[in-house]
C-alpha cells in the first residue's frame with residue numbers, strides 16, 4: 064500500500080520534515096478476531112489534516128478506535144509521538160491522542176459550560192480560548208446541550224476535544240446527519256486551528272469534497288484496505304479515481320476481496 068504523500072507545509076520551521084505524531088505501520092485490527100482493517104500504514108505529521116474516507120463498513124471507525132487504544136491491534140504497530148499505543152486509553156488521551164466519537168460524546172442534560180468544564184485538563188487549552196474559536200458557544204453557555212441544534216452540538220464536541228490540547232485529534236463523522244452548509248462553516252475553522260496549534264488531525268468525513276478541500280492528504284479505505292492514497296490536491300484533481308476507490312474499482316495493489 065502507499066503511504067499518503069505528505070503536504071509541503073508539515074515542517075518544523077525549516078529544519079526538515081517533522082516526525083509523524085501518529086504512525087500506523089502495517090496495522091491489522093478488527094473485532095472479535097475478525098480483521099476489519101488490514102495492513103494499514105499511514106503517517107500524520109504536526110499540523111497535517113489527513114482525510115480518512117471510504118464507504119460504510121470500510122473500517123474508518125475501527126481505525127480511529129485502534130489509534131486511541133480502544134481496540135487492540137492484531138498485528139503491526141501504532142505509535143503516537145514515537146511511543147507505541149497500548150490499551151491504556153486514559154494514558155493515550157493524556158499523551159494528547161484525542162477522539163471525537165461519532166456520537167459526539169456530549170452530556171445532553173448538562174449546560175454548554177458544564178460540558179466544557181468536565182473536559183478541562185491541567186496544561187490544556189483554557190475555556191476562554193476555546194470560546195474565542197467558537198464565539199457562538201459563549202452566547203449559548205448556559206443552554207442545555209440537549210437543546211442545542213445539531214450544528215451547535217458539532218461545535219461543542221470539537222470545542223470539548225480542543226480543551227485537551229491534542230497533539231493528534233481523531234474526528235469521526237462530526238457532521239453525521241448535518242446539512243453540508245454547517246460542515247462548510249466548521250471545516251475551515253478546523254483547518255485554522257490545526258495550523259495555529261500545529262495539531263495533527265485524522266478526519267473521517269462523509270462530505271468528501273469538503274474534507275478534501277481542507278485536508279493535506281487523504282486515504283480511501285475499501286473493505287479495510289487502502290484503495291487510494293495521496294495528497295488531497297491529487298485526489299481533488301482526480302475525483303473519478305476517488306469514486307472508483309469507493310466502489311472498489313481502483314485497480315490498485317490492494318484489490319478489495
Ligand SMILES: Nc1ncnc2c1ncn2[C@@H]1O[C@H](COP(=O)(O)OP(=O)(O)OP(=O)(O)O)[C@@H](O)[C@H]1O
Pocket residue numbers: 094095099117118119120121122123124125126
Ligand atoms: N463492535 C463490532 N463488532 C463486530 N464487528 C464490528 C464492530 N464494529 C464494526 N464492525 C465491523 O467492522 C467493519 C468496519 O466497521 P467500521 O465501523 O470501522 O466502518 P466505518 O468505515 O466506520 O463505517 P461507517 O461509515 O458506516 O461508520 C464492518 O464490517 C463492521 O461490521
Ligand SMILES: [Mg+2]
Pocket residue numbers: 123124125165235
Ligand atoms: Mg464509522
